[in-house]
Amino acid sequence: MTEPAAPIDFYFDFSSPYGYLLSERIDELAARFGRRVHWHPILLGVVFQATGSVPLTLQTSAKAAYWRLDFERSARFMGVPYRHPTHFPLPTQNAARAFYWLHGQDCALARRFAHAAYRALFVEDRDISAPQTVLEIATDAGVDRSSLESALQSPEIKARLKDEVDNAMKAGIFGSPHVIIDGEAFFGADRLPQIEKWLETGGF
Amino acid sequence: MTEPAAPIDFYFDFSSPYGYLLSERIDELAARFGRRVHWHPILLGVVFQATGSVPLTLQTSAKAAYWRLDFERSARFMGVPYRHPTHFPLPTQNAARAFYWLHGQDCALARRFAHAAYRALFVEDRDISAPQTVLEIATDAGVDRSSLESALQSPEIKARLKDEVDNAMKAGIFGSPHVIIDGEAFFGADRLPQIEKWLETGGF
Numbered sequence: 001m002t003e004p005a006a007p008i009d010f011y012f013d014f015s016s017p018y019g020y021l022l023s024e025r026i027d028e029l030a031a032r033f034g035r036r037v038h039w040h041p042i043l044l045g046v047v048f049q050a051t052g053s054v055p056l057t058l059q060t061s062a063k064a065a066y067w068r069l070d071f072e073r074s075a076r077f078m079g080v081p082y083r084h085p086t087h088f089p090l091p092t093q094n095a096a097r098a099f100y101w102l103h104g105q106d107c108a109l110a111r112r113f114a115h116a117a118y119r120a121l122f123v124e125d126r127d128i129s130a131p132q133t134v135l136e137i138a139t140d141a142g143v144d145r146s147s148l149e150s151a152l153q154s155p156e157i158k159a160r161l162k163d164e165v166d167n168a169m170k171a172g173i174f175g176s177p178h179v180i181i182d183g184e185a186f187f188g189a190d191r192l193p194q195i196e197k198w199l200e201t202g203g204f
Numbered sequence: 205m206t207e208p209a210a211p212i213d214f215y216f217d218f219s220s221p222y223g224y225l226l227s228e229r230i231d232e233l234a235a236r237f238g239r240r241v242h243w244h245p246i247l248l249g250v251v252f253q254a255t256g257s258v259p260l261t262l263q264t265s266a267k268a269a270y271w272r273l274d275f276e277r278s279a280r281f282m283g284v285p286y287r288h289p290t291h292f293p294l295p296t297q298n299a300a301r302a303f304y305w306l307h308g309q310d311c312a313l314a315r316r317f318a319h320a321a322y323r324a325l326f327v328e329d330r331d332i333s334a335p336q337t338v339l340e341i342a343t344d345a346g347v348d349r350s351s352l353e354s355a356l357q358s359p360e361i362k363a364r365l366k367d368e369v370d371n372a373m374k375a376g377i378f379g380s381p382h383v384i385i386d387g388e389a390f391f392g393a394d395r396l397p398q399i400e401k402w403l404e405t406g407g408f
Contacts, residue, residue: 062373204281
């Protein structure tokens, strides 16, 4: 009997367009090669402060204009629905905390919540920075609203998210999305073809 | 009789790894769709100074380590030979000036020189910042050495390169490689699949 292959790690921020695009493809791709995916929401604001990075749409005007165009073109290229959000970029600690709390209860539910939160921002143009929106999304996914409402304010879940972000930075994560396969790092939704080839061949 | 399609514009710096990777594919890809490519060497040092950007390998250690790994992995993925240069990044004004001077004489010769200069840096690990190396590469490509040697110091060719860099920045170019197809900008060698689909479909 062979050992099951180790899961793939998927790091992302809920306000990252390319994180959203990859979130719509990574599980299915991994499953084709018998791999599971561990999702790790992080806070790019914290990571960027530590690394001195600037969000793509807050860079010089030529760059900001390019990335804005590339988000939508890359979405069309990948066949993923995309509507650029009115509120962007926005803080995502509530969505990330909700994810980790749900993950402690039911990891399939946490995954459904994560997809719903990403689609709420990048398809339905909802302001997922607001706790009320996060609670609505979770409730629609079948979560008990009042338990989650208390959990979002608990010191434990705040500490959990802080630890996750610290650990991601220690693992060399500097942006979103980042995928780690057996120790090999891939940055960006545009590395999807390389990720596929890596899974298919075990490294190239 | 139909108008021939407009050429594609390819902007690059001779010290850009992803520029080199794309240089090995772009002409052949364009030709499959009946398009020619105009090559435009630029100076990223000038562009980065104007836009406040930092070269990939001079960023924080986690980022620098990632990009270093990604240069080589992307080369293997694309099937392009790559050996990371000892001297990197390096100034490329001599190679760029040689290109524009040659282009004024014989554009096919300029193209052969450009390929040879890129391969000298990224395969043969030669220091192409040195005028002597640029002259050797050009001589091997069939250029008269003493004419080029004088040309590299001429005010006209220096002004030409400066104008090319200014025009690239005015066109919104902020990095290397950049490809413009009928007004649509593509940044990065990793946009090759999108470039191919754009050429195939006329836009998506």
